[in-house]
Amino acid sequence: MTRLILSTSNIMTGGPSIIRKPGADRSNLELTNSLRSNFLAAQQDYSPAGGSKANSPTNYDEEESVSRPSPSVWTTRENSNFYIPTIDWSLSGLSEEPSQYDITVKLFYLPGVDVADRAQHTKDAIALVLKELRVPSIDLLIVSFPGMSFEGDCEWDADKKNASQGDDKQEIKSWSIVEDLYDQGLVKKLGLAEFGSEKLSRFLDKxxxxPKVDQVNIKDCCNVPPPLLQLAKRxxxxxxxxxxxxxxxxxxxLRELLGQGVRGAGVLSESKRGIDGMKGELTPEWVVKYTAVVRDRGVIENKGYFAVADLKE
Amino acid sequence: MGLLALGTPLDWPDAKHNANHVREWGVKQLLSVWNRAKGKERDALLWGDEIEYLVVNFKEQEPNVTLSLRQADILTALAQDDKLCHDGGCVPELQDVGGSLPIFHPEFGRFMLEATPGQPWGIGFKDLLDVEKDMKLRRRIAKEHMNPEEYPITLTTYPRLGSPGIFTSPYYPPSGEKLRSQFVPDEIANPHIRFPTLAANIRSRRGRKVQVNVPVYRDTNTSWPWKDPTVNYDLTKWPEDADVRNGAAPDNFIHMDAMAFGMGSCCLQITFQAKSIAEGRRMYDQLSPLGPILLALTAATPIYKGFLADTDVRWNQISAAVDDRTPEELGEEPLRNNRWRIPKSRYAANSTYISNDPRLRKEYMDPDLIVDADVKQQLMDGGMDSLLATHFAHLFIRDPIVIFAEDLKELDLSKSDHFENLQSTNWQHIRFKPPPTGSDIGWRVEFRPMEIQITDFENAAFSVFIVLITRAILSFDLNFYIPVTKTDENMETAHRRDAVLNDKFYFRKNPFPTRAPRPYSANGRSTPTGTSTPSVLSRPPTPTGPVEDEYALMGIDEIMNGSKDGSNNEFPGLIPIVESYLDSMNVDVETRCELTAYLNLIRKRSDGTLWTAARWIRSYVRGHEEYKHDSVVSEKINHDLIGAVIDMEGKGEWNIRDAGKLLGKGFSPCKEGIMALARPPIVDQTSSGP
Structure with a gap:
């Protein structure tokens, strides 16, 4: 079993990949674009100087039209951890001391993953973020459970639909994991995502x-369903x-991001002849997004993602 | 404040003889400030807006509207309001420190008021929500200290200032000694000695009256060529009365002849405190190219002296109204007594970039920048770097205009009055402000090009937008550099009628930083030598290509909302950039809702769905039953226009013609939405509002 650790590094200075297209609703484009551009950047940076086709490994896949350096050049394997790309931890950290920042972390538990693993996943995710930002704790941790949404033609509708989404029992159980982090002082404030009024009030009872925060995605943020607004206020x-x-x-x-296609990173083989490529069943487990904002200046200094997937070779 | 300090002002020839004295002491004071504050770090973002009002006398039933000259009385009333002062809000000298009620200030025009928030704003998003409320509060407090028929309104200019007849209360005849204007009386200016001296010395230095000429809007019945019918060519009271006989009033231009026509304009200005001098210098540079764009977007000035103008903004009129350059400096006569030809008025777009940003290429600088080499040398000898020394040495090419004899006795390095004398009479579209002495305030940058908007909703929208774009610039490390002379051209373009819809501006195509290779990686170790074969894996281009390839002509819609499919550019748009910034911040639903309303206003102004105030006013006049399509804005039209403007912030915009096109259908719909939701559930869910 191999654990793939994908990272974007700081995406704030990554150019257009972070800029929202006008009218674009919710999406994962920021994550996928910034992963892709970080892979490309690492391939460039870690190639021998003046890296050109001549230095690149030849790839025999017929569909292959792009030459890129071998994954071993720009990725790192440490025991069962496979860092894509290599992370140079000597470059991590923030420019001022941690007290100057508001650090928000959002952890996405992904669907199809054994909920029994959430404790470990949570620990891993927080550890990676703390290491990347070199901070002792984070200010706000928001957890996002699978299967939740806030969708519907009208927000009343969305709120009602939301009531039957997700899995209350597992969510409440998982919450104790982050409560522990809170108790340890690693997280100063806890939050949820996409909890409508009914789900939230059931959750609060248990x-x-x-939570101090409920993060919702509403098409028109002026139309918050009144029951949710009132509950939140109370x-x-x-x-x-x-x-x-x-x-x-x-x-x-994920497969496309890592695969051999024109827009892929060339890490994952799709044919038997792949060189340096890995094969196997790929399961994305969790994604964590972190944002460090200089508190009294409103400047976002660092923002990025880690995504972890399990590869059964 | 120096503004209100009394003293004996020197008349022009005397002031001129002491100009070097003031400059020398100004340099010493600047160096003292610089040495004290150059290491200042980690200041918070604090910012403030300034709203300027015209005060009008308006009665529904009386056809004649006038400007109220009771500025001093109104300020006194504000100062004497015990309760208000107790709460901290009144004129500055009586104000308790730390008050949070608004502060009112005098302005050049005696018919003007300026109001600022009692305390600077921070970047907490809750603060952003308070801006509009505070602006409304300021307007209300101002109104409460006026006579019943007096109203503070936020038009950039009074449409019939300088028209024949009575346009002030009380009435004074024109042609006074200080202004020597044939259109406005000396009493139009704030009577504090500083202001008449400023106007008189500008006129004296210049050797004639200022000439403020605006092209007239040629309507279907406008005679052509058009001769300004209000110009009197036969006056002989002052030597300057000959100006119009010597060509000061060309055909097809509305002619004005006094500082009041420019400095009597109202603007919306925003000042930011930077984290450090480095960040301040960066903000100064990056905001500079945005200036003309925001000028065109906030256009609100289509009328002068009772005539429709063919331009939409105030900028050039203010520039001309304080232009103290001599014929030699203007290039009309060979240089004999003056040191330089000077291409721009002291009120003009910036000519310098000052950041230590490695992306600042020398090609962006003004190749013909005039600097005082001695001043620059003195600043550099005092330890200032060349870039910043050049900036200040450029400001110091001007003469100080108002000098008080008392200030020349002793140099006080704990003050900055001599420096400020020059700094504050260099009215550029972005101002870089060193920390004031005797306070903990940091390095600041002032964004000055925007026109005041009719409603506080709009003023809040543009203020908040500017704050958010500065945060986005710093967060995304954006780069808007273009050659600084292109910003001059853009400022001219911004004047054109409906420039927001029809004209194109030079703007940088790619605002994003170039990615730096990882240090310690194969390609990050050293700069590559020799040429590398271009390939998909080559490094991103370093900024060494032709400067001309870095920018393109774009419309306001493209700059604000992003390039559309089919454009040659891939510009992301300033509004999507701001939205992406907000997406990365923790913003609560109510705040985001209000911010969305603001961004929607600006988005729709940019794409033409909504009108600028200039377009709305022009349309209002042209659609008025009394308008004869001859460019004349009569007293009756003016009356109704002012009435509509008052109602827009008072009774509401419901019955005002085309108000929806100015403000949008759901004029701040969100707040109503949120408030409605905050109330107990409505009984009848199906009831529909008007």
Whole structure:
């Protein structure tokens, strides 16, 4: 079993991949575009100077039209961890001391993953972010459970539909994982994503440490369903806006990102003759997004993603 | 403040003899500030807006509207309001420190008021929500301290300023000693000695009256060639009365002849505190190319002196109204007594870039920049770097206009009055402001090109937009550099009628930073030598190509909303950039809702769905029953226009012609939505509003 650790590095200075197209609704384009451009950047940076076709390995796949350096040049394998691309931890950290920042982390539990693994996944995700930003703790952790949405023609509708989505029992159970992080002081504030009024009130009845934030994606943010607005006000939960999709990294998307296609990274083989390529069943497990904002200046200094997938070779 | 300090002002020839004295001391004070504050770091983002009002006398039933000259009385009333002062809001000297109620200030025009928030805003998103409320509060407080028929309105200019007849209360005849204007009386200016001296010394230095000429709008019944019918060619009271006989009033232009026609304009200005001098210098540079774009977008000035103009904005009129250049400096006569020919008025677009940003290419600089070489040398000898020294040495090519005899006795390095004398009379579209002495305030940048908007909703929208774009510039490390002379051209373009719809502006095609290779990686170790074969894996282009390839002509819609399919450019658009910034921040639904309303207003102004104030006013006049399509804005039309403007912020815009085209259908629909939702559930869900 191999754990693929995909990373974007800091996407704030990554150019157009982070800019929303006008009218674009929720999407995972920011994640996929910035992963892709970080792969490409790493391939360029870690190739021998003046890297050109002559230095690249020849690839025999017929569909292949792009030459790229061998994955071993720009990725790193450490035991069962496979970093795509290589992370140079000496470059991590923020420019000022941690107290100057508001650090928000959003953890996406992905569908089809054993919920029993969530404790480990959560621990891993937070550890990676703390290491990347070199901070002792984060200010807000938002968890996103699979199968949730806030969709419908009208927001009342969306709120009702939301009531029967997800899996209350598992969500409540998983919450104790982040409550532990809170107890340890690693996280100062907890939050949820896409909880409508009914789900949220059921949730509040069952958990020890209530969320302080509920992040919702509403087409027109002026039309918050009144029951949710009232509940949030009563419970002093901040309703924040977001633009992410819940299933942020479907396995097909991941396969394309890593595959041999023109827009792929060339890590994953799709034919038997792939060189340096890996084969096997690929399961995206979780994605974490982190944002470090200089508190009193409103400047986003660092934002990025880690995505982890399990590869059964 | 220096503004209100009293003293003995020097008349022009005397002031001129002391100009070098002031400049020398100004340089010393600047160096003192610079040495003290150059290491200032980690200042928070604080920012403030300034709203300027005209005060009009308006009665529904009386056809004649006038400007109220009661500025001093109104300010006194504000100052004397005990309760208000107790809460912290009134004129500055009586104000408790730390008050949060608005502060009112005098302005050049005696019919003007300026109001600022009682405390600077931060970047907390809740603060952004308070901006519009505070603007409304300011308007309300101002109104409460006026006579019942007086109203503070936010038009850039008073449409019939300088028209024949009575346009002030009380009435004064024109042609006073200070302004020598044949259209406006000296009493139009704030009577504080600083202001008449400023106007008189500009006129004296220049050697004639200022000439503010605006092309007239040629309507179907406008006689052509058009001669300004209000110009009197026969006056002989002052030597300057000969100006119009010597060609000061060309055909087809509305002719104006006094500082009041420019400095009597209202603007919307935003000042930011930067984290450090480096960040301030960066903001100064990056905001500069945005200036003309925001000028065109906020266009609100289609009428002068009772005539429709063929331009939409105030900028060039202010520029001309304070243009103190002599015929030699203007290039009309050979240089004998003056040191340089100077291409621009002291009120003009920026001529410098000042950031240490490696992306600042020398090709962007103005090749013909005039600097005072001695001043530059003194600044560099004092330790200032060449780039910044050049900037200030450029500002110091001007003479100080108002000098108080008392200030020349002793140099006080704990003050910056001499420096500020020059700095504050260099009215450029972006101003770089060193920290004031005796306070903890940091390096600041002022964004000055925007025109005031009729409603506080619009003023808040543009203020907040500018704040957000600065945050996006810093967060995404954006690069808007174009040659600074292109910004001059853009400022001219912004004047054209409906420039927002029809004209194109030079703008940088790719605002994103070039990615730096990872240090310690194969390609990050050293700069590659020799040529590498271009391939998909080559490094991103380093900024060494022709500068001309970096920018293109784009319309406001493309710059604000992004390139459409089929455009040659792939510009992402300033509004999508701001939205992407917001997407990465924790913003609550209510705030996002309000911000969306603001961004929608600007988006729709940019794509033409909504009108600029200039277009709305022009259309209002042209659609008025009394308008004869001869470019004349009569007293009756003016009356109704002012009434509509008052109603827009007062009774509401419902009955005003085309108000929807100015403000959009759901004029701040969100707040109503949110408020409705915040109330207990409505009984009848199906009831529909008007």
């Amino acid at each position: 958990v020890r440490i209530p 419970q002093q939960i901040e309703l924040l806006v977001h633009n992410d999709c819940t299933n942020i990294l479907p396995s097909g998307t």
